[in-house]
Amino acid sequence: MLVYPIYQLGLISFFQYTQAQVSGGEPTTFKGFGNYSELFSDSQFWQVLLATVLFAAACVVSTLAVGCALAVLLTRVRAVPRLVLMLAALGAWATPAVTGSTVWLLLFDPDFGPVNRILGLGDHSWTYGRLSAFFLVLLEVVWCSFPFVMVTVYAGIRAVPSEVLEAAALDGASQWRIWRSVLTPMLRPILTVVTIQSVIWDFKVFTQIYVMTNGGGIAGQNLVLNVYAYQQAFASSKYSLGSAIGVVMLLMLLAVTLVYLRLLRRQGEEL
Amino acid sequence: MSLLRGLVRRPWRLAAEASALLIAVVVAFPLYWMVLSAFKPAGEIESSEPRPWTLAPSLDSFRRVFGQQEFGRYFVNSLVVAGSVVIVSALIAFLAATAVTRFRFRFRTTLLIMFLVAQMVPVEALTIPLFFTMRGLGLLNTLGSLILPQIAFSLPFAIWMLRGFVKAVPDALEEAAYIDGASRTRFLWQILFPLVFPGLVATSVFSFISAWNDFLFAKSFIISDTSQSTLPMALLVFYKPDDPDWGGVMAASTVMTIPVLVFFVLVQRRLVSGLGGAVKD
Numbered sequence: 001m002l003v004y005p006i007y008q009l010g011l012i013s014f015f016q017y018t019q020a021q022v023s024g025g026e027p028t029t030f031k032g033f034g035n036y037s038e039l040f041s042d043s044q045f046w047q048v049l050l051a052t053v054l055f056a057a058a059c060v061v062s063t064l065a066v067g068c069a070l071a072v073l074l075t076r077v078r079a080v081p082r083l084v085l086m087l088a089a090l091g092a093w094a095t096p097a098v099t100g101s102t103v104w105l106l107l108f109d110p111d112f113g114p115v116n117r118i119l120g121l122g123d124h125s126w127t128y129g130r131l132s133a134f135f136l137v138l139l140e141v142v143w144c145s146f147p148f149v150m151v152t153v154y155a156g157i158r159a160v161p162s163e164v165l166e167a168a169a170l171d172g173a174s175q176w177r178i179w180r181s182v183l184t185p186m187l188r189p190i191l192t193v194v195t196i197q198s199v200i201w202d203f204k205v206f207t208q209i210y211v212m213t214n215g216g217g218i219a220g221q222n223l224v225l226n227v228y229a230y231q232q233a234f235a236s237s238k239y240s241l242g243s244a245i246g247v248v249m250l251l252m253l254l255a256v257t258l259v260y261l262r263l264l265r266r267q268g269e270e271l
Numbered sequence: 272m273s274l275l276r277g278l279v280r281r282p283w284r285l286a287a288e289a290s291a292l293l294i295a296v297v298v299a300f301p302l303y304w305m306v307l308s309a310f311k312p313a314g315e316i317e318s319s320e321p322r323p324w325t326l327a328p329s330l331d332s333f334r335r336v337f338g339q340q341e342f343g344r345y346f347v348n349s350l351v352v353a354g355s356v357v358i359v360s361a362l363i364a365f366l367a368a369t370a371v372t373r374f375r376f377r378f379r380t381t382l383l384i385m386f387l388v389a390q391m392v393p394v395e396a397l398t399i400p401l402f403f404t405m406r407g408l409g410l411l412n413t414l415g416s417l418i419l420p421q422i423a424f425s426l427p428f429a430i431w432m433l434r435g436f437v438k439a440v441p442d443a444l445e446e447a448a449y450i451d452g453a454s455r456t457r458f459l460w461q462i463l464f465p466l467v468f469p470g471l472v473a474t475s476v477f478s479f480i481s482a483w484n485d486f487l488f489a490k491s492f493i494i495s496d497t498s499q500s501t502l503p504m505a506l507l508v509f510y511k512p513d514d515p516d517w518g519g520v521m522a523a524s525t526v527m528t529i530p531v532l533v534f535f536v537l538v539q540r541r542l543v544s545g546l547g548g549a550v551k552d
Contacts, residue, residue, distance in 0.1 A: 006392065008400030073291055076284060081291040087536070088295040091302050094531040096484035098503040099524035103305045106517055114304065114323065143301065206395050207486050211507070226395045233399045234491060246396025257388055 006250070013243035035244040044220070045228070045245070052203065052224040055134055059202035062142045064195060067149025074154045086151075093147035097207035104140040105212055127213060130221040137208050137222070145201060149194045156190035157183065196260045200253060206230070225249050305528070308521035309333065332518035336509075336526065344498060345505040346526070349483060352414055352501060356421045356482040357475045360429055364474060367426070368433035369463065373445075389427040394420075398491050405492055412496040417488050425478035432477075436470030437463070472538050483531060502527045 013035055039045050070089070074082050095103075108115050110123040127133045160183060168178050206226045213222040216231060223231070225245060233242025310328040336342050371379060401420055402411075410416040440463060448458045486503040493499050506527060509519035 004400075004404070006397065006400075008403065009397060012400060012403075070294065073287055073294075076287040077291045078284075078288065081288040081295070085291045085295040085298075088299040090535050091532060092298050094480065094535040095302065095528050096480075096503065096524075096531065098484065098486050098506055099305070099528055100301070102506070102520050102524060103301045106308060106521065107301060107304060109517075112517065143298070200390070204395065207484075210486075230395055230398065230487075239399055243396070243399050246399065249396055250392060253392070254388070260387075 009243050009246050009250070012240050013247050014240075035240045039241060039244050039248070044223075048220075048223045048225055048228045051134075051222075052226075055138070055224060056199065056202040056205070059138055059141045059145075059205070060195070060198045062138065063145050063149055063198050063202070066142055067146040067194070068153055068191075070146065070150045071153035071157060074150070075157055089147035089150055092143050093145075093151075095144060097144065098211060100140055100144050101208050101211040104136065104143070108136055128218070130217070133213050133217055133222050137205070137212050140208050140212065141202060141205060145198065149198065152190060152194050153187065156187050160186050192260070192263055196256065199256055203249070203253060203256075302528070305521050305524050308517060309525045311518065313518055332522035333526075335516075335519050336522045341498065342505055342523070342526075345500050345502050348414060348499060349501040349527075350530075352417045352421065352485075353479050353482040355418050356425060357479050359418075360422045360425045360478045361471050361475050363422075364426055364429035364433050365464065365467065365471060367430045368437050368467075369459065371430070372434050372437040383431075386427040386431050390431070394424055395487055398487060401488075402491055410492075412493055412499055414499055416492040417482075417485065417501065420488055421478070421482045421485060425481055428477060429474040432474050433467065433470050436467045440466050476534065476538055479534060480531060483527075 014033070070085070074085065077085075092100075105127075107113050108126045110116060110125045115121075116124055126136045164182060164186075165178060168182050173181070204226055205224060209216065209222060209224055209227050210230075215235075216223040216227050220228075220231075226249065229242045229245035229249070231242075232238045232245065304323075307323070307325060309332050310330075311325045312329040312331060371383060397420075405411050405416045410419070444462065445458060448462055453462070484503065485501070489501045489504050493501075493504065497504075502523070506520060506523045509516045509523055
């Protein structure tokens with residue numbers, strides 16, 4: 001169920017596969033790397049690739065920063081504020097991507113949204129400009145993905161035995177020093193896991209872009225690779241081209257995976 | 272931890288607590304706005320003076336949602352998909368996690384790495400070949416086309432997470448059970464299963480959410496038979512980019528979010544400890 005589609009994905013990406021072949025009107029012909037060369041000579045592909053990498057990077061950095069900061073904050077407060085913040089975060093986490101996207105659209109709606117009203121922006125449209133549309137999607141992505149980071153890092157901090165911290169304090173280490181030299185190294189495995197997971201998730205953002213920018217924005221200005229592949233395959237019926245994009249994404253994520261496994265190995269973790 | 276907290280002087284703690292509450296409000300605001308808009312009468316949502324309260328709550332939007340679009344049907348469809356995915360993948364993941372933790376066999380490490388790699392595969396890219404597979408199996412436009420891939424995609428993460436829980440059960444317990452005359456099956460279901468149950472709950476949350484929220488498979492595999500649609504698709508019926516029916520969208524969103532929220536609040540405690548445990552090992 002998992003290996004076979006991957007195999008097929010690779011296979012399709014080497015063939016000429018459009019609507020005619022799907023309906024059986026024409027035989028499937030082998031194209032070799034034809035789809036890939038078509039893809040790599042397409043300037044829109046490179047533009048989308050660049051946008052995807054930058055967008056994913058921005059999402060990962062913001063998500064991690066917010067998540068870790070709030071995890072630290074959680075350790076500094078008493079039970080009631082902690083529970084309140086935890087519940088709010090779980091609510092954001094539990095919100096389905098489709099509903100989250102539509103709610104954020106309504107919040108930033110030029111006519112009826114409260115945000116423009118509060119900021120005094122009049123009827124400024126957030127989805128019109130390229131950057132502001134990406135920014136809006138970024139906000140939604142961070143909103144729904146920081147809780148995972150926050151909860152995991154918080155659980156990690158709590159799991160650090162208090163004797164270690166006491167020993168450090170007895171040895172005269174300052175707060176800052178404890179954070180930098182004791183907690184951060186102990187939390188490194190957890191930080192690695194959440195970073196890699198965030199990279200994977202944010203690189204693959206689909207629903208948010210699809211819903212919030214209505215399938216890629218005006219003239220495709222907000223396309224990311226995932227949506228681009230989907231559009232090529234299902235909207236333009238260029239299944240093989242879509243598959244080729246999928247393979248490129250897969251390879252990029254595999255590279256990330258290898259780095260991740262390397263890191264695990266170096267920490268001497270047994271699988 | 273208490274020591275760390277003690278080191279922070281009081282005014283700092285108050286400031287931290289105030290900001291925690293403030294952030295909680297900001298984080299919860301979209302959800303609040305969603306529920307609020309669902310209850311606002313039509314004229315009030317589309318007013319240029321949005322107010323954070325409503326004086327005349329109405330159920331009109333909910334009525335529109337439940338009335339027009341076979342919504343009950345979609346709801347049941349979503350429940351069927353999410354329910355079967357959770358149950359089947361929890362069972363398989365339990366057995367598989369036990370197998371890779373308790374037994375040493377050839378290619379065990381290879382298998383584990385494959386589970387990890389499988390998590391990294393962009394699901395969206397696989398939609399294309401899956402579409403043809405589903406067509407070949409004659410499953411297009413059926414709920415089966417949603418259940419099968421969801422199970423496949425939720426398993427790697429579930430097995431990976433459950434492994435930590437199975438590992439935490441000491442080997443001595445297994446030996447003691449055998450000495451007392453328990454069979455393998457009996458140990459598996461009457462001793463190991465209850466012990467690993469909290470972990471199963473935590474992993475089920477993930478499979479439930481991904482199955483419940485799935486938008487991609489539903490959009491791609493349920494092409495013509497709308498009676499097999501699920502909730503995310505129903506939601507988009509109300510959202511037309513040019514003239515969205517905000518009240519309808521928000522009411523449908525509320526209905527869709529509530530089951531997940533309930534599920535989350537129920538397992539909240541176990542989830543936090545479950546995640547901590549899984550990541551540590």
